[in-house]
Amino acid sequence: MTKRNLKMFLTPKWKKCQKSNNLSRYFLILFFALNLSAQKQIKVSTIKGKAFISRDVSPNQAKELALNDAKINALKAVGVGENIKSYQLLFTSQEKNDYSQFFSSGIQSEIQGAVESFNIVNEATIKKSEVEIYIEITIDATVIKYETKPDITFDANIEGLKAVYNNHDNLIFNVTTSQNCYLTIFNINDSEATLMFPNIYEKNTSLLAKQPYKFPLGNVDYELETNIKDKESNRLIFVFTKTEIPFIKMDKDQVTSSEAIFSWIYSIMPDQRKVDYHTLFIVK
Known part of the structure; x- marks a missing residue:
């Protein structure tokens, strides 16, 4: 079976961040557990x-x-x-x-x-x-x-995404939010689901309200790659949260499952999240 993926080619100099990120992940896991315990x-x-x-x-x-x-x-x-x-x-x-x-x-x-x-x-x-x-x-x-409803004042605007990309194009987009928040990005295609952002090379930081951010944030390229002859569909899920809530159900390559992604999303109260979905195609 041909492997299909949204691949990020990352520069080696960012590898030095991995050790500190492992320590940060420990505290984020603890925070996530406390967050869940506060819910009904x-x-x-x-x-x-x-x-x-x-x-x-x-x-x-x-x-x-x-x-x-x-x-x-x-x-x-x-x-x-x-x-x-x-x-x-x-x-x-x-x-x-x-x-x-x-x-x-x-x-x-x-x-x-x-x-x-x-x-x-x-x-x-x-x-x-x-x-x-x-x-x-x-x-x-x-x-x-759930005991809350979505917060209609919590919104996000994503610009720069195209419907179709050529093989090996770089993915670049801009994000602006209405409130200070954190962002988690997933990609799902026919063969796998992955956590795209944050990663060991790009840490998650608070996005300030009404300030545009250009992604990738760091010295890194998001290079789109497909090995199939026909076009490949990729669905990007942008999850904005008012507090930093880590996603941890993945392997060392940040590969996960659609079930784990949606379980995580819907474990967050509606007034604490804003979710946007975007579909793109990669053609060889």
Whole structure:
């Protein structure tokens, strides 16, 4: 399978920042834990979800669908399932790596809670007949129920992004915000999800209100690269937060998953975040 990625080529002289950033990450993890503890978290147990295995749905796919169904049922259990279609579309987008409809619909503002964490306590394959087989997943979960609404005065403007880039073009854009805040940027494509900013070469700093910032901030290029013949779609997620909230669910190369990204986003109270989505294509 051809690897697809939004690749950042970074200059070696920035490597000296890595040690100090590791120490900073320790304190950010501690801050993140305290931030979550201040929110309204509800624990639910033995929540079930199921999905049928069919000609079009493999056992592995059914397992993922059953897990998503269990998450939706966990949200229902604490009373945040008013907009079930929003959750279903989100989880379907994660499963298929197709966020076009979800990003363009604006329904993410309707989501009123999030599954912060979960444990699978049981998994069973149930055969009711020769043609009716389904996977049942049981989870214990911690659900965050929102008590706030989005802050309409908290806004951001992103300029300079194009719809189409050539292979090896550099990504350059400007950001201006209405309030002092911090920025986290993710990229999702068909093969992987990555944390793009901050990174070990560019630390996260407070963006001052109404002051334009040109990205990249440091001595670094964001070089777009694709190895496929057809155009490659990349979806950038800009998450602005009023306080610095670290994203830590990634490997040493900052590769993560769409599930981890959205779990993190929706663990932040609506009045504390502003999220913008942008789609771009890379052509060879």
